[in-house]
Each structure stands twice: as C-alpha cells, then as structure tokens.
Amino acid sequence: MHAPRTRVQRRPVHGVLLLDKPLGLSSNQALQKAKWLLRAEKAGHTGTLDPLASGVLPLCFGAATKFSQLHLDADKTYETTVRLGVKTSTGDAEGDVIQSRPVECSVGQVVEVLDRFMGPIEQIPPMHSALKKDGKALYEYARDGETVEREPRRVVIHDLELLDMQLQGDSPELRLRVRCSKGTYIRTLGEDIGDALGCGGHLTMLRRTATGPFDVSQCIGLDALEALSAEERTDPLLPVQTLLQGHEAVTLDADHAGRFLSGLRRRGDWADSPRVAVFGPPPADHPAVASSLSPVLLGSAHTMAGELIPGRLLSPIEIQQILETSPELSS
Template sequence: MNAPRTRVQRRPVHGVLLLDKPLGLSSNEALQKVKWLLRAEKAGHTGTLDPLATGVLPLCFGAATKFSQLHLDADKTYETTLRLGVMTRTGDAEGEVIQRQAVACTPGQVVEVLDRFTGAIVQVPPMHSALKKEGKALYEYARQGQEVERTPRTVTIHALELLDMHLHGEAPSLRLRVHCSKGTYIRTLGEDIGQALGCGAHLVELRRVATGGFALDQCVTLAHIEALPEGERCGLLQPVEALLAGHPRVTLDSDNAARFLSGMRRRGHWSDAPLVAVWGDRPRALLGTGQVRGGELIAQRLLSPEEIRQILQAHSS
C-alpha cells in the first residue's frame, strides 16, 4: 500500500528571490518549484524566460507580487550565441532545420549589420511565442501548422555588443550581448541579423544576465536552495522594497500612514513624481507605492496591515 502523501503546510512569505533559472524548465515550473521549497502561499514571476533560456528570473512572494509589473517593464540584458547559416522553424535550437546557406560575410559586414540593429527597430513577434491573438497564444496556432498575422512592434536595442565571432569552420557563429527594452524577442533579433547577413541564423544559447537593477551575480540556483535546511531558505530573499530601488521615497508619520493605507490622499512638500515608495516611520515599514501630483500623495499599490505585520515580525525574528 502506498504511504499517504504529506500535505505541504503553506505560510506567508514576502520578498524577492533572484533565481538563476536552469536550462529546460519553463519560468512557471521554476516558480512552482521554489514556491514549494519555501512553502510560500502566494508567488509570481516578473516575465517569462523560455525553457531554452537561462539566467536572471526574479520570483516574487507575498506582498512583492503587488510590484512585479515594475520589472515586467524593465530593460533586460542578454548574452546569446547565433549559429549562422542554419535556420530553424522556431528560431532556436529546439526547432527543426528548414534551410541551410553558406556563410560568406566578412567581419566588416557583421559590424555594419549590428550597427543597423542598434536603436529603435521594428520586430514582428514570432509565431512560437506566448503573445496572444484572439485569446489564444501564438505558439498554439504554430503547433497546429497555422501562421497568423502579427502586428509589428517597435522596441529599442540600447546596446548590441559583439563578444566573439567565428565566420569559418563547421559551425560559424556570433556571440552577442544585447541590452534592450521590454518586449524584445531575441530569437527574432537573431533571425533578422542572420537574414541581413545573407546566411540566416538561429539561437543556440540564450542567457539573461540582468533585468532592471538585478544581475546574475545576485542570483542563486535551485540546487543551492535545495541544499539549505528548510529554516534557512527564506534568508535568500531580497526584501519587498528591492523592487522599488531607484524610486523616490516618501516617509509618513503614524497618523498619516494610517490614512494613506486607507486610501486617503495626503498633502506635503514633495516634488511631483509618477511613482514613489511610501514608508511609515513608526514602525519603519514599507506601506506601498503612490504618485505625487501638485504636492498631493495619491495611493497606487498598498500593502495590507496584515502583510506589514508579517514582514515586521519576520524581520524581528
């Protein structure tokens, strides 16, 4: 007879875990694994990485999920390797090869083409993506052999750095570092660069090395989390306010903090700002975010009194 399954007792966990996502796992699979390891009640991530991609994946727990959108909108930095001369159906190494071409470009042509893809560029989202059309993900159409019209979008490539280049041999390739705006499809960028070079290309490796202010050297692996005793795992979390780094701070006294948490506007000598992190001074605690307009503080995303209590209790223990 099989032993009864042990039910995991969930608990309130608040903060951000910076995961170095491994190869082969989807972002949601990685999230669910860490959520189980922390026994967390509530979790979300700040933008997906394909199973083929590795690297920085901020995972938000508890109150931090209220601010995850801020990092969906953040700039990203990737390192990627393009295999030149081979095109695949999906634009990456997981797809079947659909065309091969000789690689005849020169180093000078590579540099010129990369310059062309720096700044504002227009991309057509790939069919193998999670972008939805009429309520259905594009990859679902692609799996059924359908290609649907996609609206081109403008994205910004802030910097495109050539890290390594091999134009001869059995597997000619380019290794690139891409600093880009949200919504940039690196697979599409790779395919477009290959097309501009006249030989085609696909991604054989993709690693996110930064998103917003978070970098790879701050991340931990699943193996590291698993190796820790359960009681020490929450010590890996960054505080909720790590998602608000770089934003102006407004601090309220206890009376105004209570009114702010109830949604009331407060007046003060603050400079206008579209987003501020709002703190209470006694006790010192993050209350949420707001905007300042004409000296008036207007609430946006608020922590609940219970979330604030749990965070303070965790910090004091």
C-alpha cells in the same frame, strides 16, 4: 499501494528571490519549485523567460507580488550565440532545420549589420511565442501547423556588443551581448541578423544576465536553494521595497501612515513625482517598536499638486507578518 503524500504547510513569505533559472524549465515551473521550497502562500514572477533560456528571473512572494508589474517594463540584458548558415522552424535549436546556406560574410559585414540593428527597430513576433492573437497564444497556432499574420512591434536595442565570432569551420557563429527594451525577441533578432548577412541563423544559447537593476551575480539557483535547510531558505530573499528602486522615498508619521494605509490622500510639500515609495513607523503594538525605529514599507504612490496619492498598498496584516518573520526586511 502508494504512500500518502505529505501536505506542505504553507506560510506567509514576503520578499524578492533573484533566481538563476536553469535550462529546461518554464518560468512557471521554476516559480512553483521555489514556492514549494519556501512553503510560500503566494508567489508570482516579473515576466517570463523561455525554457531554453537561463538566467535572471526575479520571483515575488507575498506583498512583493503587488509590485511585480513594475518590472515588466524593465530593460533586459542577454548573452546569446547565433549559429549562422542554418535556419530552424522555431528560431532556436529545438526546431527543425528548414534552410541551410553557406556563410560567406566578412568581419566588416558583420560589424556593419550589427550597427544596423542598433536603436529603435521593428520586429515581427515569432510564431513560437506566448503573444496572443484573437485570444489564442501564437505557439498554439504553430503547434497546429498554422501561421497567422502578426503586426510588427517597435522595440529598442540599446547596446549590441560582439563578444566573439567564428565565420569559418563547421559551426560558424556569433556571440553577442544585447541590452534591449521590454518585448524584444532575441530569437527574432538572431534570425534577422542572419538574414541580413545573407546566410540565415538561429539561436543555440540564450542567457539573461540582467533585468532592470538585478544582475545574475545576485542570483541563486534552485539546486543551491534546495540545499539550504528549511529555515535558511528565506535568507536569500530581498526586501519587498527592492522592487521600488528608483522611487522617491516619503516617510510619514504614525497618524498620516494610518490614514494613508486606509487609502486616503495626504497633503504635504512634496514635489510632483510619478513613482514614490511610502514608509511609516511600525505598528505601535508591535515589539519591533521597542528595539527599532526603522520605518516599514507601506506601499507605492505618486505625488501631484502637493498631494500624496496612494497606489498599491500593503495591508496591516502583511506589515505585521514582515516584521514577525523577517525583521531585517523592514529596515
């Protein structure tokens, strides 16, 4: 007989965990493992990272999930290795080899080709991607041996740095650092660079080192998180308002804060701003008031024509839980 499974007692957890996702796990698998380790009730991520890629994956818990969409549009930075001379069916090392060609390009040609891919470019999404066509993910068509027509997508390569290269020997390759807009497929970029050099290529390594303001040096791995005690595992969490970096900050008094949390617009002498983070005093009946007057996050908004217009709002219960479980997150 199998021993009965221990049921995990979930708890309210609010904040952002910067995870260094390991190779081999999908973004959702990494999220579910972190959610289990934290015993969190609610969690989500800010955009997927391929199983064959490692690196920065911001995970949102509790109230932070309300603002996760803000980081889907963030620029990303990757380090990658492009193996030249060999094309695969998937554009990475997991696929079958479909073409091999000699590598006969020069250093000058590499530099010229990389310059060509700087700035706005168009990419055709790879078949092995989660992008949907007619309600079905492209990778599902690919699994069935089908290739469907895809519309080119416009993306921006902000920076394309050559870190190292080896054009001779058995494994010619380029090591690159890419800073790009959302929606950029690095596998496709690697393939297109290889094609432009006349030899083809595929990715053998991909690591995301930054997304928006978050850098891999700030991240924690799943193994390190698991090694912490159950009580310590919330220590790496960043405050919910971490997701609102770059927003204008507006602090309301108690009366206006209560009305704002009810979804009502507030009038004031605010300049127009599309991105506002709104703060207010802790609830009057909370013990934090006795020890600290630090404002707490109420939600997001925008200001227009002297009005503060609510966006995504925290609930009073979420604010109470943040103060009760992690008082430091409210400062």
